[in-house]
Amino acid sequence: MTTNLLFLCSRNRLRSPTAEQLFAAWPGVETASAGLAPDADEPCTDELVEWADVIFVMERTHRTRLQKRFKKSLKSARVVCLDIPDDYGFMQPELVALLEKKVGPYLR
Secondary structure, eight states: OOEEEEEEESSSSSHHHHHHHHHTTSTTEEEEEEEOSTTOSSBOOHHHHHHOSEEEESSHHHHHHHHHHSTTTOSSOEEEEOOOOSOOOTTOHHHHHHHHHHHHHHHO
């Protein structure tokens, strides 16, 4: 059985694309990423939210935004806040280590 993971940050430029790429190779996992800001590179959609089994948000503000904008689509997905600030570059080793530490336990 495949678990669908959705990673969300503000603009989908650094944190969530890093997470998507990092966990894409994990067995039994499908990944996607999107942003919640109006100018996100890949904006979050109802379809993505409905597709996800687990939604990882980087900050508490993302959880609030997600719950307000996608209330109808957020039926069964578990929402997990990772508390990872916007202080990292794409695929930065410190970000990768933090993601592995915080997301890994949900995938075992």
